[in-house]
Amino acid sequence: MSERAAAERAQQRRYQQVLTIAGKGTAAHQFRETLRGIALDAAGRVVAVGDSTLRVFDPAGVLLHSWATEKPGQCVALGPDGRVWVGQEGQLEVFAPFEGGGAGEQQARRVDVWRDAELLGRVTAIGHAGDWVLVADASARRIRRFDRTGKHLNDIGGDERARAFLIPNGVLDFAVDAEHVVHAANPGKHRVERYTLAGELVGRMGRFDGRDPEGFAGCCNPTNVTLAGGGRLCVSEKAAPRVKLYDGAGKLLAIVSDEAFDPGCKNMDVAVDALGRVFVVDTVRLTICVFAARENGKEEGARR
Amino acid sequence: MGDDPTRRQVLKNAARGAALLGLTGSAGYLFTRSGRASSWLIDPERCINSRLGALGVEICQACASECVVALSAVRAVNDHARCGRCYICPAYYSVTSAVDQEGLPSEKLCPRDAIRREPIGEVDPYDPANNFYEYLIDEELCNGCGICVMACKEPAGLGSLRLEVRYDLCIDCNMCAIARACPEDAYLELPDGHAREPSTG
Numbered sequence: 434m435s436e437r438a439a440a441e442r443a444q445q446r447r448y449q450q451v452l453t454i455a456g457k458g459t460a461a462h463q464f465r466e467t468l469r470g471i472a473l474d475a476a477g478r479v480v481a482v483g484d485s486t487l488r489v490f491d492p493a494g495v496l497l498h499s500w501a502t503e504k505p506g507q508c509v510a511l512g513p514d515g516r517v518w519v520g521q522e523g524q525l526e527v528f529a530p531f532e533g534g535g536a537g538e539q540q541a542r543r544v545d546v547w548r549d550a551e552l553l554g555r556v557t558a559i560g561h562a563g564d565w566v567l568v569a570d571a572s573a574r575r576i577r578r579f580d581r582t583g584k585h586l587n588d589i590g591g592d593e594r595a596r597a598f599l600i601p602n603g604v605l606d607f608a609v610d611a612e613h614v615v616h617a618a619n620p621g622k623h624r625v626e627r628y629t630l631a632g633e634l635v636g637r638m639g640r641f642d643g644r645d646p647e648g649f650a651g652c653c654n655p656t657n658v659t660l661a662g663g664g665r666l667c668v669s670e671k672a673a674p675r676v677k678l679y680d681g682a683g684k685l686l687a688i689v690s691d692e693a694f695d696p697g698c699k700n701m702d703v704a705v706d707a708l709g710r711v712f713v714v715d716t717v718r719l720t721i722c723v724f725a726a727r728e729n730g731k732e733e734g735a736r737r
Numbered sequence: 738m739g740d741d742p743t744r745r746q747v748l749k750n751a752a753r754g755a756a757l758l759g760l761t762g763s764a765g766y767l768f769t770r771s772g773r774a775s776s777w778l779i780d781p782e783r784c785i786n787s788r789l790g791a792l793g794v795e796i797c798q799a800c801a802s803e804c805v806v807a808l809s810a811v812r813a814v815n816d817h818a819r820c821g822r823c824y825i826c827p828a829y830y831s832v833t834s835a836v837d838q839e840g841l842p843s844e845k846l847c848p849r850d851a852i853r854r855e856p857i858g859e860v861d862p863y864d865p866a867n868n869f870y871e872y873l874i875d876e877e878l879c880n881g882c883g884i885c886v887m888a889c890k891e892p893a894g895l896g897s898l899r900l901e902v903r904y905d906l907c908i909d910c911n912m913c914a915i916a917r918a919c920p921e922d923a924y925l926e927l928p929d930g931h932a933r934e935p936s937t938g
Contacts, residue, residue: 596867601821601895621823622866641825641840643833651832651893652823672827672893696792699892 448689448711452723454479454494462488462496468719470508470520471712473704479712481721482506482519489531490721498531503546508569508606508702510559516544518566520556524548525568547583560609562630567615569605574598576607576617578630589615589632599653602671604700606657616666620653625666625679638666638683646677647685661705669713671699676713676724689713689724776927777913779811781899783923786883787890800900801882803918810906811881811915813851813874819897822857822869827893828885829854829872839865846888851878876903 456463468483477492485505489498504521512518515530527545547553554572561567565586566579574597576589590598598605599621607617614635615628627636639655642648649655655668664681667689675691694701695717702714711724781787785797800811825832825841829852834844845852853873861867881900889898916924 596869599824599866599869601823621821622864623825641842642836643842644835648836652821652825652827674892697790697892 448724451725454721457719464719470702472509473706482509518559523550557604558606562609562613571605589628601653608660618655618658623649659703669701669703674698777902778925780923783921786886796887798882799918801880803915809881812879814901816897821895824866828889849878851875
């Protein structure tokens with residue numbers, strides 16, 4: 434390996450784990466059987482769904498709020514108005530914004546529920562773009578666009594020629610940026626694909642490679658994707674589980690971690706906060722692992 | 738020069754012969770009527786190659802090496818309803834091998850090349866990944882070594898591959914040599930002795 438390549442590789446391994454949130458158990462802050470989705474608010478609070486429960490943690494990992502969901506949560510997203518959207522089987526629930534500060538149970542106020550067994554088969558990701566709500570239906574392998582009233586407008590990835598999204602792992606994940614471009618993980622094709630809200634494919638990045646860490650290994654990766662600011666993407670993979678950062682052109686910027694997770698993990702939801710810290714769900718240990726980039730041995734400050 | 742047999746001796750010998758013939762015939766008749774003496778089932782939750790959670794362990798190839806039949810009576814079977822039909826299957830390809838010009842792994846995983854990969858429907862000429870693929874076991878070549886089963890296990894795959902004893906190949910040993918050798922005690926003897934219909938693979 435050349436000196437330049439070695440330096441590049443060293444630069445890629447510059448993240449360290451700084452915090453572990455939740456865990457598997459019966460304590461108030463823990464999850465018993467599943468932990469599937471996370472979302473971050475502007476204050477750095479972590480919203481997590483699993484079992485049939487939603488929990489809110491402060492940036493230090495202290496439990497703030499907890500309330501029940503009607504069905505086990507598959508994913509969670511925060512709307513621009515602070516409302517909490519929880520994707521489930523055949524439906525999604527919308528809760529009022531939670532109050533900040535202070536621990537304890539919050540009286541959950543569900544303000545809306547969308548039920549549609551056909552259009553909301555299994556909701557594994559939710560995003561917001563202007564006046565629209567985007568919902569990943571993993572059963573149909575499509576991303577669906579709705580207006581705020583719940584009226585279905587069109588599908589993304591529903592073109593039969595495109596065979597829809599190939600998701601052998603059973604989870605369809607995406608993120609939508611400020612320009613309303615949808616970045617969707619298509620694990621069966623080893624890519625992240627970019628679509629307009631109308632469903633037009635406008636770009637893609639990624640390739641299979643079982644040796645070069647810049648590639649996506651195994652049968653179906655990446656499983657999850659999120660935006661990391663500055664046009665960057667953060668993805669997670671299974672077998673072996675790892676989390677990586679890319680630029681918009683598909684150049685590998687960093688391996689956040691490839692050793693912190695249980696080897697049996699898959700479909701690890703990821704999120705990146707305003708400070709550039711990366712949050713990853715360990716789906717076996719039911720923890721949220723938090724990583725920060727280190728610069729000269731110290732944790733980096735705001736990067737975004 | 739011996740004495741000529743007496744009438745009594747001749748009749749005695751004839752009776753003995755008839756008895757032996759009758760006994761052999763009856764035994765043969767009873768043997769064919771009874772069918773198999775036992776049937777063996779491989780428990781996928783015990784077999785180390787298919788057991789969930791057993792990650793990073795060495796592949797057990799006892800099913801291939803311990804069977805008294807030259808080409809083991811055990812075969813890999815693919816549950817197509819469960820199979821992901823992936824473009825790049827970790828049981829078909831050696832997914833850590835170098836990538837070829839088509840962007841696929843350059844090496845296959847099966848040492849006997851016993852798995853066939855066939856596209857389902859028409860292949861998109863602009864994007865071969867834009868398709869499902871069917872993975873079929875060639876039972877003339879498969880020896881039940883279990884390498885593909887281990888590679889298909891979650892989380893790498895979907896666990897659609899498992900090992901199965903083929904009753905049309907099994908010679909029904911008094912005590913199955915594989916069962917005795919199995920380190921995980923994964924061989925179960927069916928109590929009723931009825932042979933199971935082999936699954937399609």
